[in-house]
Amino acid sequence: MSNALREEKSGDALDQKGSSGLSLKRYIVRPLSVLLYVGFVLLAVALILWGVENLARFALKRSYLGAVYPSDVSMACKDFNRPVSHYDYDFVPGVCLEYNILKGNNYEYANSAGMREPREVPVEKPADEYRVFLTGGSTAYGMGAIGEAAPAMEWYAIPYIETISHAMEMILNATAPIEGKRIRVYNAAVWGYAYQHDLMRYIAKLRRFSPDLIVSLDGANELPIISKLTSDWDYFAEGQFHNILQDIYAYNRPGLASYLTLWLKNNTYLMAYLWSGRDLFQELRAVEVEPGASPVSPGQIQKNERSVEDMSRRLDRNIATVVRVVENYHSAMANDGVPHIIALQPWFYSTKKPLHEKEKVLAGLKGYRDYYGVPSDKVYKVLVQRLIESAQARGYFLVDFSEYFDDVSEWVFTDWCHLTAGANYLLAKELSNLVKEHILGQALTPADQIGRKDEYFWDLAASGRIVYAPDPKAPQYHVRHILAGYPGEGFYLSKDLGPSDRAELILDMGETRQVSRLRLVWGDESAAPTRWEVDISTDQEAWQPFVRGSSAEVNHYFRWPGVEYYAPTPMTGRYLRYRPLGDSIRVIALRSWSVYR
Incomplete structure (x- = not known):
């Protein structure tokens, strides 16, 4: 009996050991094995991604972007622009703004203030500096041919040395020197800017730099905005990147996709390599978006199909809103005691100039003859007239260049609104004469007068x-x-x-x-x-x-x-x-x- 009991106890002990072994295997060994396997897989994936990322970084260095950013190729990940809460967007400091070096020019980078300037612009103005800011959109910035016009114009570009701001600085220091001071004209223009951006950016940023004078060259970027004749139209909701940011801050699925795509593009070499340096922020939505023109989202826009009376009333509403913003812009600068000149740029579809061979090619392109079925030339004519009336009533300095090149036969337009180097010089010369006479109080001389315009090209x-x-x-x-x-x-x-x-x-x-x-x-x-x-x-x-x-x-x-x-x-x-x-x-x-x- 005792032997049987011993055998039974021994069997029970073995069963208990077997049960504990099974429990140990079930609750510790197997989960640990799974965790180790998952860890191994994650490590393998991480190593693969790390390898791919380093391979992409190496490939970027070997690409043309390696020459653009020789000391810090991580800048190739950055978009040209970054969102800014107060005035929509601005240039990313240090990013390359001008890749086109067909004229023998160097690559050009945004300075630390986010301007197209090879020089730094300190917030505290030097005592010997007379500081001028040129603001506006892509024409003031100095954009060359873009969109479908770029290949037709053989990729014509404007290097910094041919921008309006640079020419103004050279002209003013030569013809209207200020004793004890150096006149510096900084290019503070940003492609795609409209008057809403000029106003808000001045208040939020530029006034801190203590400008002595601001010259604005604008007009064209208002056209796609004011041509949107919808009942729920809101001027300040039509910014270049407002639609993207609107989705992101709506916390919806498109917004999440937009945010993740932007994050990956700006933080990984692989996405930067796949996008080859293109500005993902401007290409994120499936719409035709080009620097210098506000984006158009078909899903966002209602077609302009309504009575002529409705269209006319809504166009008047939109133009009146823009005019009020220009008046606010004038008031903000006037309140700060900053002299200013507001200039209206030329528009290709409004010009009556004899067309140069290049411009005849432009005339055959799709271009921007209308926005949402509204003719751009007629809208621009009304906008210009309303702004002239506003300037006369409010007393601000406005100059109209919309018909300035009508007597020029040389090549002026590289696309619907951007200009050649010769045209930039002429606008710079005219603006410099206005500054010399009306702002600096110096008399114009016969040498300041502009003769036959064609000869300056x-x-x-x-x-x-x-x-x-x-x-x-x-x-x-x-x-x-x-x-x-x-x-x-x-x-x-x-x-x-x-x-x-x-x-x-x-x-x-x-x-x-x-x-x-x-x-x-x-x-x-x-x-x-x-x-x-x-x-x-x-x-x-x-x-x-x-x-x-x-x-x-x-x-x-x-x-x-x-x-x-x-x-x-x-x-x-x-x-x-x-x-x-x-x-x-x-x-x-x-x-x-x-x-x-």
Whole structure:
């Protein structure tokens, strides 16, 4: 009996051990195995993602974006713009704003203040600075051809050196200097901006920079907004990115998708590589959105199908709203004691100018002849007239450039609202004259007057010829390179010059011309002389000094060292002579020489 009991107890013990083993396996070993497996899978996925991310980072560095951001390729992840609660959006500091370097220009980046400026703009204004801000949309910013017009215009772009703000600064310092101060005109324009952005950004941001003067160039970006003739129209709900932000803050499914997509694009190399540097913020919605024009969302817009009376009444309502915002903009600056000029830009579909060959191509494109079935030229004409009436009634300074180029036959428009370099210069000259006379209180001189407008578009060097130059060092360094209009890989390099050799180049413009602007770009840093001069002559016998320069004026707007000069008074001649000065000069190396009226 005792043996049987012992066997039974032994069996019970074995059963208990088996049960505990099963329990241990069930409650500890199996879950632990599952956790280890899940951890292994997650680790493997993380390692794969880490590898893909690093591979994408390497690929970005090897792509053109690696050249754009050589010191910090993570900037390639950033969009051009960032949302700003008070005024919709602004440029991301440090992001590359100008990728097009077909004119030999450098890549251009937004400065720390979010402006298209190679210079920093400190909040505290230096005592010796007269500070001017140029505000507005993409035309003021200096946008080239975009959208369907870009390939048709051969990807024409405007580098910083050809922007309105830069030309204004050069003109004003040459023709309307202020004793003890340097006039600096900063490009504070942002593509896509309308008057609502100008107003709110001035209040929230620009006034902190203590501007002495604000010049606004706007008009075109109001057209798609005021042409939306719906009963629930709200001007301030029509911002460039309002529709995206509206979805995000509605906490709905499209908003979540938008937010996640934006987060991944701005924080991962893989998404940045897949998007190849494009601005995802502007392409997020499945609509045609281009810099310089407000976005159109078909799902958001009702078609303009109603009576003529309703359409007319709603158009009047929309235009009146914009006019009131312009008046508010004027009042905000006037209350701060900031002088200001509000300028209305040209619009391609309103122009009566003789069309240049390029503009005939534009006329054949779809473009923006109307918004929601409303003709853009007629709407713009009404808007301009209402703003003129408002300025007369309220007493603010408004200038109308909507018909300014009607007597110009040269190439003005690169698309429906953006302008060529020559057109930018003319607007800059007109605005500078207004600033000189009405803001600075200086009398205009005969030299300030603008003659035949077409002549300001011509590069007189590109249409001329070099009549004297030392022999090139080799055939590939031919002197014709310097008359191409813009600097490129080809350049002129003279033979080694001896003490008895003429170290000079003589340009024949073909006939006697008025000259006021000059641009030189040298072969490389070592080729830029410490001192140099350009003289002018009508007969190659009697020479007059046109400009004397030194290395202190060298700039780097192009990929090679260059200099530009704006004369206070135009000079007349047929021949220009460039001479590097100093006994150390042994060769002449130039990539580009441009001359303008």
